[in-house]
Amino acid sequence: MRAIRVLSTIITLFIILGLAFFFLAWNSEIAPQKVADRQPFDPALVAHGASLAAVGNCIACHTVPGKEAFSGGLKLPTPFGTIYSTNITPDEETGIGLWSEAAFQRAMRHGVDRQGEHLYPAFPYDHFTRVTDEDNKALYAYLMTRTPVKATAPKNELPFPLDVRPILAGWKLLFFDDGAFAPDPQQSDEWNRGAYLAEGLGHCGACHTPRNSLGAEDKAKHFAGGEAEGWQAYAINADSRAPIPWDKDAIAFYLRHGYHELHGVSRGPMAEVTGNLAALPDADVEAIATYVASGMGEPSADRAAKGEELKKQFGSEADGIVTAAVDAKPSGDLASHPGAQIYMATCASCHEAGKKPPFGGMNFHLSTAVNAPNPQNIINVTLFGLPPADGQASAVMPAFGGALNDQQVADLLGYLRQRFADGKPAWADLPQQVGRTRSGDYFVAVRPSEGIERAPSNVGAKAAQ
Structure with a gap:
């Protein structure tokens, strides 16, 4: 009898938990709204x-390179x-042509689509929930005035039960x-x-x-x-590995222009970010x-002093000429390093030529990539x-994967690590990591630059403007 009561209690608890989860997971559908039923949007709001x-x-x-803007279908490996x-x-x-503003607000605020389905957090609603209703209204107006495109995204490839x-x-x-x-009253x-x-x-935290x-x-x-599409997103807090410490002015310049002479050029997913930020007012970038x-x-104090010394060596004079442009050729153990001759044949002519980014190769003493814990x-x-950007002058670097x-x-x-990283330990298993990257056998497949490095002049963007 006691065993029956215990079993009955356990079953009852499971039923209660199941019902609680059902009500937590369930969301009602929001009625569709035809485009013809909407009021015209204010151009200023758009x-x-x-x-x-x-x-x-x-x-x-939300754009596949070569396809129409915002038409979806981009593969996002996780x-x-x-x-x-x-x-x-x-x-x-x-x-989303049948989505009302209320449906859009719910997706942004709570991560639930018009039909009531939970959205995967690859759509970063854990950040978008912070957006005000007023800004969501403007974003909704913008998207609803884009050119409609009939395109169905492929089905997600997720194992059970993640599907x-x-x-x-x-x-x-x-x-x-x-x-x-919620604004911080202690801040400006x-x-x-x-x-x-x-x-x-x-x-940014995504x-x-x-x-x-x-x-x-x-x-x-x-x-x-963190990581994004097979690229490392560098630490942008006190753990930053940039040889010259970032400051507000350098960050603002980089975000506005996609490069900084002492920090290099944006690339991978970050190039798309800086390209899009070109559409923002200066006050927002600042x-x-x-x-x-x-x-x-x-x-x-030690890091600041090293940064100042690097600025003296590799920064700009008032006339814009880069000083200390060419390092001496490697000597001693470095001269016999198996990568020394490869460097001199493939890299030195650009990276020691003294021409500043974005159109010159940055001296590797300034490189965050060379100083990063992950190569x-x-x-x-x-x-x-780094392929050329779409229709404008940009940083360019040849691919050496074929050579x-x-x-x-x-x-x-x-x-590069031994010569330019100021005594940091060697990277482990480099040949294996290079091989995985080349083959695509990397848990997040690397998406190389595809001509969309300087959005919104990227593929499909003209249709979006």
């Missing part, structure tokens, strides 16, 4: 929405499987903190504006913060560095820089290069 879409870098994830971005044009059959969307309610219960941005208006943009639509085993950002390591710089803090970014650039084998690339990068 223009404001365009600026917000640039902050959110929406076009980068450690859990592959997700394909959705069509967010106002097409009524395959896009069962209701389980996302459990993920949200653990990791999702919804709610609009500019700082708060920057925090709102960076933590909300800008979703790439620059490491994630736990369930794919949620590790809030205790905010901006400590605000983001203020916020990010505050998190980096003041460098130590993934410099492997990517060495193998795949150098895995061991030669590893020898070259090992040489």
Whole structure:
């Protein structure tokens, strides 16, 4: 009898928990709204929405290179499987053309689509929840005035049970903190504006913060560095490995122009970000820089002194000429390093020519990639290069993946690390990591530059303007 009562209690608890989870996971459908039933949008509101879409870098994830803007279908590899971005044009059959503003607000605020399905956090609603209703209204107006495109994204490739969307309610219960941005009264208006943009639509932490085993950002390591599409998103807090410490002015210049002479050029996913930020007012770019710089803090006296010495060696004079342009040829043990001759044959002519970025190769003494704990970014650039941007002057670097084998690339990068990284330890297993990158056998497949490096002059963007 006692065993029956215990079993009955356990079954009752499971039923209660099941019902509780059902009500937590269930969301009602929001009725469709025909395009013809909407009131015309104020052009000023649409223009404001365009600026917000640039902050959110929406076009980068929702556009396949060579296809129409915002039509979705971009492959987004994750450690859990592959997700394909959705069509967010106002097409009524395959896009969001039947979404009311209320449906759009719910997706942004709570990560639930019009039909009531939970959205995967590859759509960073854990950041977008911070966006105000007013800004969501403007973003909605912008998207609903784009050209409708009939395009259905491929089905996500996720293993069971990750392909069962209701389980996302459990993920949200653990990791999702919804709610609009709350300004810090102890900070300036500019700082708060920057925090709102960076933590909300800008979703900087989605790439620059490491994630736990369930794919949620590790809030205790905010901006400590993460991964995005096979690239390393560098630490942008006090853990930054930049040889010359960043400051507000340098960050603002980099975000506005996509490069800084003492820090290099943006590449990979970050190139798309800086390209889109070109659409923002200067005040917003300055605000983001203020916020990010505050998190980096003041460098130590030793790091600041080393940075100043590097500026004297490799910075600009008043007339713009780079000083100390050419390093001496390697001597001693470095001269016999297997990567030394490869460097002299493939790299030195640009990287020791004394021409500043973006059109010259940055001296490797200034390279964050060479000083980074993980060599993934410099492997990517060495193998795949930096192709020219779409229709404008830009940084260009040839791809050496076809000229150098895995061991030669590893020898070259090992040489760069030993010569230019100020005594930092050698990278381990370089040939293996180069091989995985070249083959695509990397848990997040590297997406090389594809001519969309300087959005919004990227593929499809003219249709979006």
